[in-house]
Amino acid sequence: MQKLVLTEEQQMLKDAARGLFSEQAPVSQLRKLRDEKDALGYVPEFWNQAVELGLAGTLIPESHGGSEFGHVGMGQVMEEGGRTLAASPLFASGVLGACALMLAGNDSQKDILKGIADGSHLVALAIDEAGRHQPFRVATKAEVQGEGFVLNGRKTFVVDGHIANTLIVSARTSGGERDESGITLFLVDPKAEGVSVERTTFPDGRNYAKVTLENVAVSADAVLGNKDQAASPLQKLLDIGSAHLAAELLGLSSEAFDRAVAYMKERKQFGVYISSFQALQHRAAHMWSELEQLKSMVLKAFMALDANDDQASMLASAAKAKASQVAELVTNEGVQLHGGMGMTDEFDIGLFMKRARPVQLMLGDFRYHADRVASFKGF
Amino acid sequence: MTDLETFRQETRAWLEENCPQSMRSPFKSDKDACWGGRNFQFQSDDQRLWLERMAEKGWTAPDWPTEYGGGGLSRDEHKVLLEEMSRIQARPPLNSFGIWMIGPAILKFGSEALKQQHLPPIVRGEIRWCQGYSEPGAGSDLAGLQTKAEDKGDHFIVNGQKIWTSYADKADWMFALVRTNPDVKKQEGISLVLFDMETPGVSTRPIKLISGESPFCETFLDNVRVEKDQVVGDVDKGWTIAKYLLTHERSMIGNMGSTAAGQKTLAELAVDGVGLEDGKLADPMLRTEVASWVIDSIGYELTAERARDEAKSGQGVGNVSAMLKYAGTELNKRRYELLVAAYGSEGLLWEGDDRPAGALPQQWLRTKGNSIEGGTTEVQLNIIAKNILGLG
Ligand SMILES: Cc1cc2nc3c(=O)[nH]c(=O)nc-3n(C[C@H](O)[C@H](O)[C@H](O)COP(=O)(O)OP(=O)(O)OC[C@H]3O[C@@H](n4cnc5c(N)ncnc54)[C@H](O)[C@@H]3O)c2cc1C
Numbered sequence: 001m002q003k004l005v006l007t008e009e010q011q012m013l014k015d016a017a018r019g020l021f022s023e024q025a026p027v028s029q030l031r032k033l034r035d036e037k038d039a040l041g042y043v044p045e046f047w048n049q050a051v052e053l054g055l056a057g058t059l060i061p062e063s064h065g066g067s068e069f070g071h072v073g074m075g076q077v078m079e080e081g082g083r084t085l086a087a088s089p090l091f092a093s094g095v096l097g098a099c100a101l102m103l104a105g106n107d108s109q110k111d112i113l114k115g116i117a118d119g120s121h122l123v124a125l126a127i128d129e130a131g132r133h134q135p136f137r138v139a140t141k142a143e144v145q146g147e148g149f150v151l152n153g154r155k156t157f158v159v160d161g162h163i164a165n166t167l168i169v170s171a172r173t174s175g176g177e178r179d180e181s182g183i184t185l186f187l188v189d190p191k192a193e194g195v196s197v198e199r200t201t202f203p204d205g206r207n208y209a210k211v212t213l214e215n216v217a218v219s220a221d222a223v224l225g226n227k228d229q230a231a232s233p234l235q236k237l238l239d240i241g242s243a244h245l246a247a248e249l250l251g252l253s254s255e256a257f258d259r260a261v262a263y264m265k266e267r268k269q270f271g272v273y274i275s276s277f278q279a280l281q282h283r284a285a286h287m288w289s290e291l292e293q294l295k296s297m298v299l300k301a302f303m304a305l306d307a308n309d310d311q312a313s314m315l316a317s318a319a320k321a322k323a324s325q326v327a328e329l330v331t332n333e334g335v336q337l338h339g340g341m342g343m344t345d346e347f348d349i350g351l352f353m354k355r356a357r358p359v360q361l362m363l364g365d366f367r368y369h370a371d372r373v374a375s376f377k378g379f
Numbered sequence: 380m381t382d383l384e385t386f387r388q389e390t391r392a393w394l395e396e397n398c399p400q401s402m403r404s405p406f407k408s409d410k411d412a413c414w415g416g417r418n419f420q421f422q423s424d425d426q427r428l429w430l431e432r433m434a435e436k437g438w439t440a441p442d443w444p445t446e447y448g449g450g451g452l453s454r455d456e457h458k459v460l461l462e463e464m465s466r467i468q469a470r471p472p473l474n475s476f477g478i479w480m481i482g483p484a485i486l487k488f489g490s491e492a493l494k495q496q497h498l499p500p501i502v503r504g505e506i507r508w509c510q511g512y513s514e515p516g517a518g519s520d521l522a523g524l525q526t527k528a529e530d531k532g533d534h535f536i537v538n539g540q541k542i543w544t545s546y547a548d549k550a551d552w553m554f555a556l557v558r559t560n561p562d563v564k565k566q567e568g569i570s571l572v573l574f575d576m577e578t579p580g581v582s583t584r585p586i587k588l589i590s591g592e593s594p595f596c597e598t599f600l601d602n603v604r605v606e607k608d609q610v611v612g613d614v615d616k617g618w619t620i621a622k623y624l625l626t627h628e629r630s631m632i633g634n635m636g637s638t639a640a641g642q643k644t645l646a647e648l649a650v651d652g653v654g655l656e657d658g659k660l661a662d663p664m665l666r667t668e669v670a671s672w673v674i675d676s677i678g679y680e681l682t683a684e685r686a687r688d689e690a691k692s693g694q695g696v697g698n699v700s701a702m703l704k705y706a707g708t709e710l711n712k713r714r715y716e717l718l719v720a721a722y723g724s725e726g727l728l729w730e731g732d733d734r735p736a737g738a739l740p741q742q743w744l745r746t747k748g749n750s751i752e753g754g755t756t757e758v759q760l761n762i763i764a765k766n767i768l769g770l771g
């Protein structure tokens with residue numbers, strides 16, 4: 001019976017991450033990146049510091065340059081990053097990229113892990129083709145050509161796609177558009193001929209790309225895992241990604257909540273602090289309860305992933321579903337409790353809401369994951 | 380094999396041998412519960428046997444010290460026992476306000492004499508207790524209670540009225556909050572006293588509830604003599620103990636958010652009611668609502684677990700009992716609303732032995748009290764806002 005508490009090492013990592021994010025990547029940094037329409041979308045000096053602290057390699061085995069600290073550990077980093085809305089390739093590369101290679105890569109493909117851990121090599125996952133997450137609905141085609149394949153299709157909502165050194169692309173090698181079998185993952189060089197990567201902007205000021213593949217030729221070595229059989233490792237990867245996004249939502253919601261509570265204690269109306277109004281107190285108390293419950297779910301999901309528990313997928317989906325609901329509640333209330341100030345760009349509180357929505361949608365929102373939980377539970 | 384595994388093996392074997400077959404199924408109605416006490420009518424020999432055997436091992440109060448008849452189990456052993464009981468769907472041998480409420484308070488605050496006198500009969504299910512807290516004028520504002528206890532040297536004379544006293548008409552003893560000092564701040568003049576319900580001057584009158592049942596009473600206290608050695612803790616210092624006890628009560632009521640051992644889950648019941656189509660609950664809107672409930676209940680259960688783990692490792696926020704009480708009871712109310720929806724009009728059949736959902740209408744109505752008893756939802760939210768968030 002593993003206890004639902006952090007170990008001392010995990011707590012130390014969390015504290016270190018919090019220190020780094022609050023000092024080197026405060027909310028003002030994201031604001032500046034957004035205002036200046038920064039070409040990279042993150043601050044390399046900060047990324048280097050994160051790498052130096054070992055954050056990019058948290059999930060990667062020591063043999064490949066990482067610290068193998070597990071999902072609970074990386075989850076603490078994601079949560080703390082959520083608190084300051086820190087912009088970095090950590091999730092795209094250090095979570096999705098690293099885990100994709102670890103789950104499906106062969107030995108030579110796994111060499112990329114070293115570059116992920118030392119921050120020099122960035123990876124992005126190109127899965128979605130429509131606005132709502134449907135990972136097994138793949139129209140992008142990979143047709144055999146000589147020893148290799150030729151890829152045609154369009155991907156959207158590719159997190160940090162425009163800065164990636166390697167794209168991991170799902171494409172159909174057999175079967176119909178909605179079949180789970182017949183999907184294959186490919187490692188694609190974004191500089192290869194026929195690949196175009198267009199950066200798109202979102203309310204959160206972060207990086208997403210549309211990727212178009214037009215007759216892109218790749219060699220047989222580019223296949224990640226087994227041909228036609230990507231569904232199973234991909235699902236595992238998405239479970240992992242969902243849990244880490246739930247952690248980010250937990251972090252950003254906790255921060256939005258703390259800020260709203262702090263504002264209630266400094267804003268006076270009717271001659272008193274608005275924190276004295278019971279109508280607001282109860283809403284705050286409710287949010288706190290929801291956040292505490294989310295925290296338990298996120299921690300449990302990570303522990304289950306680390307233990308390869310057979311409930312891990314269900315728990316990851318439950319955590320992402322709950323995180324999406326709680327983030328929506330808390331970021332909406334955060335703005336509301338700030339009154340008119342909440343509507344201003346000058347106040348940070350709105351930034352939390354604008355980050356929350358894309359993260360809620362990423363790898364499936366409440367509805368997507370609630371549906372999965374129901375299926376896992378047999379109804 | 381670890382000690383815990385050995386304990387599990389032994390427990391499993393013991394339960395196999397000692398738990399009567401008829402005690403291995405979920406309660407069909409509240410009437411199947413065993414409450415013990417002087418006047419309790421056992422429903423069957425098995426029910427009596429099951430209580431006696433469990434009490435013999437101290438497993439009616441598994442985590443109490445053995446010197447007072449308890450099981451002396453560690454937290455992990457206790458968990459194993461519950462798991463093993465739920466494995467064979469063993470019924471709880473005893474429902475008891477003694478075990479849930481006054482026992483822990485006596486253990487923590489009571490004199491040695493009180494422990495010796497009261498704890499063993501509680502474990503054995505011989506004495507049934509009721510809780511005399513609420514009064515007509517003191518519900519949420521419990522500290523405003525008026526029942527007064529006059530000091531007569533070696534005893535008190537108590538006068539006043541209690542209300543909503545669950546099972547007062549069936550209980551043998553009452554633990555009650557009384558005002559021993561009217562001249563100080565309201566919280567500082569309260570004592571927690573124990574007395575036999577057969578003491579002259581104690582009378583009860585049942586109150587009928589919206590479910591049609593009468594589980595609780597008005598209790599009248601008319602010149603009731605209470606011995607001074609029946610005060611738990613110090614005179615005038617009962618408020619702290621009362622609050623400690625309320626925390627226990629809250630976690631117990633909050634537990635209703637969990638699905639009890641052997642009880643069918645909401646999802647299973649919804650499938651019974653509505654059926655599956657292509658492996659999915661046939662009503663898609665209901666499916667969404669049930670899924671949402673299931674997700675919230677996972678969050679609740681894990682938080683209760685985390686709170687226990689944190690308490691054990693000395694971390695975490697206190698006062699989580701308020702949050703668990705709030706979340707657990709609201710969850711339980713939602714569960715019953717969804718059950719009523721899943722069975723539709725058939726689920727609301729009020730009488731009859733062959734109703735598809737049994738006594739669902741009565742149970743559904745009973746859950747409405749969950750967010751009132753033991754401190755209302757609003758009072759829990761006040762506690763969180765003030766004590767944890769510092770809002771005021
Ligand atoms: C888009 C927009 C357009 C606007 N246009 C105009 C305009 O043209 N002209 C103009 O004069 N004003 C305008 N306003 C201002 C608007 O009327 C105020 O923002 C509004 O009255 C709230 O006041 P506040 O912002 O000071 O919030 P506060 O009063 O500080 O409220 C902060 C929070 O406390 C809550 N609160 C406050 N008092 C209580 C209480 N007694 N009980 C419970 N909760 C309480 C509020 O509901 C809110 O959630 C506009 C605002 C917005 C957002």
Ligand SMILES: Cc1cc2nc3c(=O)[nH]c(=O)nc-3n(C[C@H](O)[C@H](O)[C@H](O)COP(=O)(O)OP(=O)(O)OC[C@H]3O[C@@H](n4cnc5c(N)ncnc54)[C@H](O)[C@@H]3O)c2cc1C
Pocket residue numbers: 509510511512513514517518519520542543544545546595748749751752753754755756757758761
């Ligand atoms: C099923 C059941 C079993 C019970 N068993 C027992 C028992 O065995 N022994 C016993 O002593 N008592 C028992 N009670 C009584 C219970 O503890 C009280 O009902 C409860 O404390 C609420 O008090 P009240 O009924 O006087 O409601 P009130 O205090 O009058 O509350 C009425 C409404 O006002 C709200 N309210 C009150 N104060 C505030 C505030 N400060 N802020 C916001 N809202 C507020 C409440 O939340 C509630 O919605 C039982 C109650 C029930 C329903």
